[in-house]
Amino acid sequence: MSGETSKLLYEIYLFILAISFSASIINRVNLPPYYWLFSLLLGLSIINESLAYYLLYYSHSKQKTYFLYHFFIPVYYSILACVYYNYFQGLIKKTVLYSIPVFIGFNIYLSIFVQKLDVVNTYSFMIMTVLVMGMTLYFFYELFVKNQFPNLWRVPFFWINTGNLFFYPGMFFMMSFMNVLIQDNPQLLNILYSVINRTLNYMLYSLFTIGFLCTIRKKK
Amino acid sequence: MYDQKEEIALIVICGTSLMLLLTVFILLFIFFYRKKYNQYQQEITRMQEIYQQELLKSQLEIREQTLHYISQEIHDNIGQVLSLVKLNLNAVQANNQAGNEEKIQTSKELVGKAIQDLRSLSKSLNTDYINRLKLSESLQIELDMIQKTGNYETQLKITGTETYIDPQKQLIIFRIAQEVFNNILKHAQALHIEVLLEYAEDLFVLKISDDGIGFDAAENETRNFREKGTGLGNMFYRTRLIGGEFFIESKVQQGTRILLKLPF
Numbered sequence: 001m002s003g004e005t006s007k008l009l010y011e012i013y014l015f016i017l018a019i020s021f022s023a024s025i026i027n028r029v030n031l032p033p034y035y036w037l038f039s040l041l042l043g044l045s046i047i048n049e050s051l052a053y054y055l056l057y058y059s060h061s062k063q064k065t066y067f068l069y070h071f072f073i074p075v076y077y078s079i080l081a082c083v084y085y086n087y088f089q090g091l092i093k094k095t096v097l098y099s100i101p102v103f104i105g106f107n108i109y110l111s112i113f114v115q116k117l118d119v120v121n122t123y124s125f126m127i128m129t130v131l132v133m134g135m136t137l138y139f140f141y142e143l144f145v146k147n148q149f150p151n152l153w154r155v156p157f158f159w160i161n162t163g164n165l166f167f168y169p170g171m172f173f174m175m176s177f178m179n180v181l182i183q184d185n186p187q188l189l190n191i192l193y194s195v196i197n198r199t200l201n202y203m204l205y206s207l208f209t210i211g212f213l214c215t216i217r218k219k220k
Numbered sequence: 221m222y223d224q225k226e227e228i229a230l231i232v233i234c235g236t237s238l239m240l241l242l243t244v245f246i247l248l249f250i251f252f253y254r255k256k257y258n259q260y261q262q263e264i265t266r267m268q269e270i271y272q273q274e275l276l277k278s279q280l281e282i283r284e285q286t287l288h289y290i291s292q293e294i295h296d297n298i299g300q301v302l303s304l305v306k307l308n309l310n311a312v313q314a315n316n317q318a319g320n321e322e323k324i325q326t327s328k329e330l331v332g333k334a335i336q337d338l339r340s341l342s343k344s345l346n347t348d349y350i351n352r353l354k355l356s357e358s359l360q361i362e363l364d365m366i367q368k369t370g371n372y373e374t375q376l377k378i379t380g381t382e383t384y385i386d387p388q389k390q391l392i393i394f395r396i397a398q399e400v401f402n403n404i405l406k407h408a409q410a411l412h413i414e415v416l417l418e419y420a421e422d423l424f425v426l427k428i429s430d431d432g433i434g435f436d437a438a439e440n441e442t443r444n445f446r447e448k449g450t451g452l453g454n455m456f457y458r459t460r461l462i463g464g465e466f467f468i469e470s471k472v473q474q475g476t477r478i479l480l481k482l483p484f
Contacts, residue, residue: 147256
């Protein structure tokens with residue numbers, strides 16, 4: 001895959017991310033109060049991804065964006081966990097809260113001793129994937145048991161969790177062989193990363209956008 | 221090159237399978253969610269219909285009970301008084317001025333009493349009074365009727381501030397209390413009946429106790445307390461319909477106490 005195509009795919013990703021961020025702001029009044037955390041999450045994602053984009057395509061130190069994710073992943077997880085913390089009730093709520101410092105601790109340990117700043121922190125991402133998938137599946141379980149919404153299409157968190165449900169297993173699958181491919185077959189990695197990662201990103205943030213906008217009411 | 225293509229194919233197959241699985245999961249989830257939700261809605265509709273039926277039944281039972289009371293009152297009380305008036309008037313003689321005056325005076329007093337009784341009866345004839353009165357007031361009327369028979373001492377106590385109870389629920393509670401009073405009159409051989417209404421912040425409790433012969437509640441509970449159709453079964457059933465709990469405490473020769481708890 002040419003650099004231009006991969007750059008274009010990245011730009012589309014940034015555009016979708018920006019739309020998602022705007023949707024979270026525009027429809028704020030019709031969303032639960034704690035959804036400002038999503039705006040923060042998406043705002044920080046835009047900053048991080050724009051920085052990565054700049055480093056990849058416009059700076060001299062090309063391909064050296066790995067260090068960004070050593071900092072960004074714990075921040076991303078913390079904010080996402082805070083959203084789930086606000087949504088859940090009971091024991092799971094506390095579990096989600098305690099998972100934040102535990103994950104940050106793990107991330108620091110891994111970044112210092114296992115996968116240093118110059119490699120992709122796949123282990124951190126995989127741990128985050130397991131944690132987010134746990135919360136996502138619990139959300140679906142609770143949704144099914146409580147069975148309180150007449151129309152799932154108008155439940156923002158349903159869309160957001162559907163996004164997570166597709167994104168994280170897909171990325172887990174990708175991350176599991178990422179560092180091996182970087183060493184053995186960087187060309188293949190470039191193709192796979194551009195296709196798989198971008199497709200999953202488009203899907204995740206498009207579903208987030210639908211989630212933010214699904215509560216808009218028609219004016220009579 | 222061949223290896224790379226093979227690897228890509230393998231990854232694409234695995235990835236596609238994963239996505240397909242997740243899509244199937246979401247679709248199945250939506251399908252079963254809708255199915256469960258529809259079942260739940262049908263159940264709610266069914267429960268609402270049952271609730272309305274029970275409400276109507278309770279209203280009819282209250283009306284029946286009231287009419288029964290009125291017919292009894294007319295027969296035992298007003299009828300007797302008027303018969304006495306007739307006897308008095310029949311005994312009036314043309315040549316006994318002093319005696320006549322006394323009889324007419326007595327007849328006047330008796331007619332006055334009959335009018336008063338009729339007035340209070342006419343109030344009872346309107347069976348909607350339950351909806352207009354507070355629960356304590358309607359229960360007090362019931363207790364007064366019982367007390368009037370002369371066989372029972374009754375007492376109504378209220379703790380806390382009497383707060384609003386949904387009129388439909390109040391009607392069912394009143395009907396349950398009426399049924400409890402009926403049971404006491406028919407079976408308990410009691411001398412005292414005490415009603416206690418407790419209004420806590422988030423709970424309403426109705427306690428009705430008597431000092432009658434009681435019964436073995438533990439034994440009865442395992443048999444037919446909770447079966448709908450029996451008198452007690454109906455009380456359990458109706459309490460459950462309004463979202464409350466019903467308890468009976470009784471032992472042989474130790475009176476009976478019923479408890480109805482309703483969260484606000």
